[in-house]
Amino acid sequence: MVSDLDEFENKSESQHANRLFYLAVPPNVFGESGVVIKKVGMCTTGWTRVVVEKPFGRDLDTCNELLKSLSEDFDEEHLYRIDHYLGKEVVQNLMLFRFGNPMWEPIWNRESIESVTITFKEPFGTEGRGGYFDQFGIIRDILQNHLLQVLTLFAMEPPESDDADSIRNAKVEVLKNMDIITLEDCLLGQYDGYTDDPTIENKDTNCPTYAAIRCWIHTPRWEGVPFILQAGKNLNEKLVDVRARFKPARSLKSVQSFSKSLEHSELVLRLQPNPSLELHNNIKTPGLSFSPMKGKMVMNYEDMPNLSNPDAYTRLLLAVMRGDQGSFVRDDELRRSWEIFTPLLHTIEDSGVKPLPYKPKSTGPEDLADWMKVMSKSDASLKSSL
Numbered sequence: 001m002v003s004d005l006d007e008f009e010n011k012s013e014s015q016h017a018n019r020l021f022y023l024a025v026p027p028n029v030f031g032e033s034g035v036v037i038k039k040v041g042m043c044t045t046g047w048t049r050v051v052v053e054k055p056f057g058r059d060l061d062t063c064n065e066l067l068k069s070l071s072e073d074f075d076e077e078h079l080y081r082i083d084h085y086l087g088k089e090v091v092q093n094l095m096l097f098r099f100g101n102p103m104w105e106p107i108w109n110r111e112s113i114e115s116v117t118i119t120f121k122e123p124f125g126t127e128g129r130g131g132y133f134d135q136f137g138i139i140r141d142i143l144q145n146h147l148l149q150v151l152t153l154f155a156m157e158p159p160e161s162d163d164a165d166s167i168r169n170a171k172v173e174v175l176k177n178m179d180i181i182t183l184e185d186c187l188l189g190q191y192d193g194y195t196d197d198p199t200i201e202n203k204d205t206n207c208p209t210y211a212a213i214r215c216w217i218h219t220p221r222w223e224g225v226p227f228i229l230q231a232g233k234n235l236n237e238k239l240v241d242v243r244a245r246f247k248p249a250r251s252l253k254s255v256q257s258f259s260k261s262l263e264h265s266e267l268v269l270r271l272q273p274n275p276s277l278e279l280h281n282n283i284k285t286p287g288l289s290f291s292p293m294k295g296k297m298v299m300n301y302e303d304m305p306n307l308s309n310p311d312a313y314t315r316l317l318l319a320v321m322r323g324d325q326g327s328f329v330r331d332d333e334l335r336r337s338w339e340i341f342t343p344l345l346h347t348i349e350d351s352g353v354k355p356l357p358y359k360p361k362s363t364g365p366e367d368l369a370d371w372m373k374v375m376s377k378s379d380a381s382l383k384s385s386l
């Protein structure tokens, strides 16, 4: 490969060449690949950048090993750890949407927001990928990386500037202020028939295909506000969204008589399908009635004229070529995210706890609705109900 590259570059009229290596290989060969690139693959006339696919480890220790093996050959500035959720339009829009519209800042906090739920649902199971999936499970596959990344962007303080390190510093601060997740914060599920996938060897596996967890962020902005991350395979629909649920309306005289049927306002950021930004508010039912109903203000991306919505990987690979690391996962960010999840993952594996069964194409385990009701209560309302 290197001789092909040399030949290609020698033929080029340009004085400079750059090399981008994309490690879409199993993680146990990341280190060796790095050694080989360093030894024979470095570009002498331009930059060399290395993109690394997930999984970046199975837990904190394996993550540290991977970080160490690659850092022996490359500085952090050459490494681009890809999380394709950071390349999705609605995620890339979060910073501008939050900080570019001054109406949000006064209410983007515990004073106004009661809970935040980030949901990932897929309507299909492992479909022959069970061999990989069963070694990792839904927490490693989706929560520890994709959903946690979205959470940090949603919850971070305004970065000092818009350069890559300021953004990542702000994200790491969120992670540092999060508690380590425990089994008590968690509801696990496995869909019926999961082990029928012939690529799954352990037919008694307790690997979760659904998980919901509640986390707290101990910052002045978010103290007491539950953040729920939930992800599941083989559910009733395809959906990824972020829902900020606002506190109930204060009982203004004019709406007091309806206060029982007033719903919580919500800000919904839908990543897929049909990306959109939505505000769900109480409005007067049109017509002669004065009773409230939920009205939706929707900005649907697909309705925008001349919409260009490149794939997440297209955006991220362009960012690598531009040398913009803001949408890639930094080493300290990664380490802390594993710190948060590793005790839970080990407990699940060591204790053999059984996930709750759920029917394929359903909304998840039966206990979910009750669990959500309790777990999405703010810390203040939990205390007052004791």
Ligand SMILES: NC(=O)C1=CN([C@@H]2O[C@H](COP(=O)(O)OP(=O)(O)OC[C@H]3O[C@@H](n4cnc5c(N)ncnc54)[C@H](OP(=O)(O)O)[C@@H]3O)[C@@H](O)[C@H]2O)C=CC1
Binding pocket: 023, 024, 025, 026, 027, 029, 053, 054, 055, 129, 132
């Ligand atoms: N597929 C999936 O479901 C998921 C994959 N990923 C990640 O995406 C990447 C690609 O996944 P996938 O295509 O399934 O991975 P594979 O395991 O199928 O391997 C991908 C490539 O790695 C090469 N490779 C495998 N073992 C070695 C080795 N010992 N030395 C050198 N090269 C090796 C293979 O080469 P050859 O063809 O010559 O064997 C192949 O080109 C990986 O980083 C994976 O961890 C992440 C999440 C899900």
Ligand SMILES: O=C1O[C@H](COP(=O)(O)O)[C@@H](O)[C@H](O)[C@H]1O
Binding pocket: 084, 122, 141, 142, 240
């Ligand atoms: O990383 C992964 O993501 C996909 C879902 O990606 P999306 O862009 O279609 O939302 C998931 O199916 C896969 O299990 C996981 O490894």
